[in-house]
Amino acid sequence: MILVYADHDRGELDPLALQVVSAARGLDADVHALIVGPNAEKCVDDLASAGVRTVHHGTNAAIDDYTPRANANAVITVMDRLEPRAVLAAGTPRGSEVLAHVASIKDLPLVTECSEIALTGSGTAEVTRARWGGNLLERSEVSADVLLATVQAHAFAVSEDAGDAQVEAFEVPVTDADLEVSIVERTGAAETGVGLAEAKVVISGGRGMDGPEAFGMLEELADILGGAVGCSRVVTAAGWRPHAEQVGQTGTKVAPDLYIAFGISGATQHIAGCKSAKTLIAVNTDGQAPIMTHADYAVVDNLHTLLPVLIEKARAAQGA
Amino acid sequence: MDICVCIKRYPSLGSAIMLTDDGMAIDTDKLGFTLSPHEECAVEAAVQLKEEHGGTVTLISMGPEGVEEQIREQFAIGADRAIWIRSDSTDIDPQAAAKAIGDAIEADETAFDLILLGSESADNANAQTGVRLAHRLGRPVATAIKGMTIADGVATCERAVGTMREVYRVRLPAVVTVKDGLNIPRYPSVPGRIKARKKPIDEVTGDLDAPSIQLMGLTAPIRESKGAQDLGAGDEAADALVDVMKQIGVLS
Ligand SMILES: Cc1cc2nc3c(=O)[nH]c(=O)nc-3n(C[C@H](O)[C@H](O)[C@H](O)COP(=O)(O)OP(=O)(O)OC[C@H]3O[C@@H](n4cnc5c(N)ncnc54)[C@H](O)[C@@H]3O)c2cc1C
Ligand SMILES: Nc1ncnc2c1ncn2[C@@H]1O[C@H](COP(=O)(O)O)[C@@H](O)[C@H]1O
Numbered sequence: 001m002i003l004v005y006a007d008h009d010r011g012e013l014d015p016l017a018l019q020v021v022s023a024a025r026g027l028d029a030d031v032h033a034l035i036v037g038p039n040a041e042k043c044v045d046d047l048a049s050a051g052v053r054t055v056h057h058g059t060n061a062a063i064d065d066y067t068p069r070a071n072a073n074a075v076i077t078v079m080d081r082l083e084p085r086a087v088l089a090a091g092t093p094r095g096s097e098v099l100a101h102v103a104s105i106k107d108l109p110l111v112t113e114c115s116e117i118a119l120t121g122s123g124t125a126e127v128t129r130a131r132w133g134g135n136l137l138e139r140s141e142v143s144a145d146v147l148l149a150t151v152q153a154h155a156f157a158v159s160e161d162a163g164d165a166q167v168e169a170f171e172v173p174v175t176d177a178d179l180e181v182s183i184v185e186r187t188g189a190a191e192t193g194v195g196l197a198e199a200k201v202v203i204s205g206g207r208g209m210d211g212p213e214a215f216g217m218l219e220e221l222a223d224i225l226g227g228a229v230g231c232s233r234v235v236t237a238a239g240w241r242p243h244a245e246q247v248g249q250t251g252t253k254v255a256p257d258l259y260i261a262f263g264i265s266g267a268t269q270h271i272a273g274c275k276s277a278k279t280l281i282a283v284n285t286d287g288q289a290p291i292m293t294h295a296d297y298a299v300v301d302n303l304h305t306l307l308p309v310l311i312e313k314a315r316a317a318q319g320a
Numbered sequence: 321m322d323i324c325v326c327i328k329r330y331p332s333l334g335s336a337i338m339l340t341d342d343g344m345a346i347d348t349d350k351l352g353f354t355l356s357p358h359e360e361c362a363v364e365a366a367v368q369l370k371e372e373h374g375g376t377v378t379l380i381s382m383g384p385e386g387v388e389e390q391i392r393e394q395f396a397i398g399a400d401r402a403i404w405i406r407s408d409s410t411d412i413d414p415q416a417a418a419k420a421i422g423d424a425i426e427a428d429e430t431a432f433d434l435i436l437l438g439s440e441s442a443d444n445a446n447a448q449t450g451v452r453l454a455h456r457l458g459r460p461v462a463t464a465i466k467g468m469t470i471a472d473g474v475a476t477c478e479r480a481v482g483t484m485r486e487v488y489r490v491r492l493p494a495v496v497t498v499k500d501g502l503n504i505p506r507y508p509s510v511p512g513r514i515k516a517r518k519k520p521i522d523e524v525t526g527d528l529d530a531p532s533i534q535l536m537g538l539t540a541p542i543r544e545s546k547g548a549q550d551l552g553a554g555d556e557a558a559d560a561l562v563d564v565m566k567q568i569g570v571l572s
Contacts, residue, residue, distance in 0.1 A: 009481075066486070068463075091447075093439070093464040093479060100451035100463075109415055109532040112440075112447050131443055131538070136337055136346075139536040150447075181460050185487040187478070195483075201570050225570050233357060236501070243466075243501030244480075249442065250357045250500035258570050268333045269442075279568055281561065282548065290335030293545040297564055301553035310558040317562045317571055 001030045001082060005075055005089040005098055006047060009066070011039030013046050016090035016153055021050040023156040024088050027119055032056060032082070033165075036074045036172065037063050044165055051161035058172040066094065067174075067182035072101030074172045079106075079146060085119060086147035099148050110148040111140065115155035119147065133249030133272030196245060201227025202256045202277070204247055205235060206270075208263015208284065208303055212240040217307040218262065224314050230254065230274075232264050248273035262303045266291025321375035321470070321492075323366040324432040326421060326449070327359045327394060329387045329410055330442045337540040344535060345411065346443075355390050357500035358438030364505040365498060366436055367398035369470060376400045378430060380421060382526060383410040395516035396508030402519070403428060405526040411444070413531030418452030420526035425457065427524070432493065434475065439464040439497040450497035461495040462488045466502055 002024040006017040017033070024031045032054040033047045044055050058074035075087060075098065087102065089095035091113050103110035115137075116128035125147045131138050134152075142149075196202065203222040205215055209231075218229050230247040231240070247254055249272040259277035263284060264270060271294055274280065282295035283303050292298050299306065331351040338347040355363075366377045379394055381387045382405035391402045405424050412420075425432065435457075440447040447463075454461035467478030467485065473492045478485045480501075490496065508516070551560040565571035 093481070096440075096447040097451065097463045100448040101455070103415075103448060104452045104455035107415075109413075110446070110448050111533060113445055126536070131445065132333065132337065133442075133445075135333070135540065137539045137541065139538075141534045141536055143532045143534070177460075181462055181488055181490055183486045184489050187485045187487060188483070225565065227570070233500075237357075237504060239504050246501070257568055258565070266335055268335060268337065279564070280546075281564065292548050293335075293543060295548040296546055297551050297561075298548035299551050299553060299557040299561065301557055306554070306558060309555060310561055313558045313562045314565065314571060317566065 001032060001084045002028045003075070003078055003082070003084040003087045004031060004033045004052070005071070005087065005095065006033045006035050006043060007090060007092065007094045008035060008040055008043050011042040013043040014090055014092065016092060018046065018050045018158040019154070019156045020088050020090050020151045021047065021052055022159045023117060023151045024086070025051055025159060026156070027086060027117060032078070032084070034058065034074060034078055036071045037065065041167065044167055048165035049160060049162055050158060051163070052165050053163065055165045055167050057167055057169045059169065060172045060174050062174055062179055063172065065183045067179060068094070068097050069101055069178040069181065070172055070174045071098045072105060073174060073178060075102045076105060077170060077172065084146060086117070086125070086149065089150050091150035091152055095150050099150060103148050108144050108146060108148055109142055111142055112150045113152045114149045115152045117147070117149055133269060134275070135268045135272055196228045196230055196247070196252050197254060199228035199254065200256050201225040201258045202230045202247070202254050202274070203227055203260050203262070204230035204232070204264060204274070205262045206232035206264030207234040209235065209240070210304070214304060214307070215241060217311060220311050221307070221314065224311070224318055225258070227256070227258070232270050261291055262307070264291055265289050266294060321369060321373045321433045322378070322430050323369060323375065324378045324380060324425060324430070324435045325359070325362045325366050325399070326380045326435070326437040327355055327363065327390060328381065328441055329353050329383050329390045330356060336543070339538055339540055343537045343539065345538070353386065353389060355393070356438055356442035358440070358442070358498060360505040361500055361502040362436040362438060362498045363394045363397065363399060364503045365468060368503065369434070370398065373470070376430065378403065378428070378432070380405065380424060382407050382412065382417060382420060384408055388521060391521060392516045393508065395519045396512040397506055398512065400519060402521045404521050404523045406523055407526050407528065412528065413533055414444070414446040414448050415452065416529040416531060418449045418456060420528060421449070422453050422456035423527060424524055434492055435495045437495070437497045439499045450495050454495040457495070459494050460490050461497070462490045463497045465496055465498045468496065468498070468502065
């Protein structure tokens, strides 16, 4: 049996949970899911449609919102009772956090960001996982009676298998210390750049922008194309743009139809965030810049003189 | 307030990753070394808290000869002292690393009010050292934090999730793992660099448990050049770009 920790936010299932179910079904047909807290029952139908036949629902009157250590206790309760061969979660901040608590309490190894998982024997597994933001792949062997692993986003396609799931409710054991850290409040993001991850078009600028002023032109172009503005870390580190707009390994990962990189050299850590773009255009004075090897189209020119002309022509084309 | 920040040394990757012949490590022969933005932000946060509340900033780094370079860089922006846990490599099993770091923290004279780490390491992204350390030391932990204020012995921590921020409150002494974007790390000043030379680094040896995750090999996916089509320059390029935009349907 494989157990999936399925995260949800106030009853809304994390869509990545269904990808995790699919990863689990690749290991064993018998996949159980665990949901914790009030409103979680809303997730049962979605989990059932992906092939989960048993959903464990942990509650406790003291848990009213996401509480990492209580969720870890819920995982451990099911683990101790049913002895799954593996416990999987999405590689999100919450998924990693809950499994890290489980791993710490049970003194088990935890492998993160897995794109392939194979159970090779009793107590051994082989995984392929992403390093350096996906620029490097690691193959490792893990020795543990229960494999704890987080699954890389979009590494497994959701598979459907309609049917019903039986819900088994249980009480999550908690102490005061377990309840100490939980969500106490939610606030709207105080930053712009929202929607970057979903944008169909991303217009990014790097050090070649020479300062915050020229970003006005990127905003104009993004407006015409219905896209969002992005940037490199050099730009956020200089305070030219907010961090929410940073694309890359320690920024946002984007997967637009079109990504244009103005004055960005193409360091691996930047490419980690934009390599899923369907079409990449590089505008750079240096025809040998590493970004060129990732580009579908290249313009070797000064961005400061190109942009005004491009904006004018794009606007004219749109009006026509 | 006494703060401890865990920093790790990473090779500065350029545009391509070269592996050693046995495929078990990155070939660092021609590479410089650096920190991760997450950890740079952690040090900056610690120095800002010291400026606001007083106290000390201690760095902990586990790795081989050479980590001193990254330690001195962070001394130059305001950290006071460091503990260097000597080990053969920085590629350490996360369970064993968290235990060795925990041992060093417990053995130290300072009872740290706050321990900061990156949310995940740049190379391994194990995303667990902070949580393991918190359990090891019996402290509460908040992870992947992008906003933090401290008042009355409580750290108010914000985590960015999509368009929202989740707020957690964590009573000190605590462990907090942070993300790039928490702040804008400052550049070292010349006087900062001069002071950095004299700040103390205590060397300790770490006791490493046998790893339960065994590396079998690394592969750097070969990036074949997409063979970019050259669209020229100037007006000609602008026209060509508009055509491409129309072709892929982002401009009607
Ligand atoms: C662990 C780690 C994580 C990181 N995470 C990220 C991340 O998430 N995102 C990120 O972006 N970086 C990240 N970095 C930093 C990364 O390594 C690079 O330093 C950064 O991406 C470089 O930014 P850049 O391309 O804007 O600047 P540069 O590398 O300086 O490149 C500037 C480019 O602009 C061109 N140019 C200059 N003037 C003009 C002009 N007038 N017209 C046209 N072109 C011009 C130049 O030819 C050059 O190619 C990370 C680094 C580390 C170590
Ligand atoms: N060898 C090390 N020395 C010091 N700190 C480390 C080391 N390894 C991990 N850390 C800290 O733990 C964080 C998370 O690492 P990881 O759990 O490997 O993703 C890093 O960002 C560092 O702050």
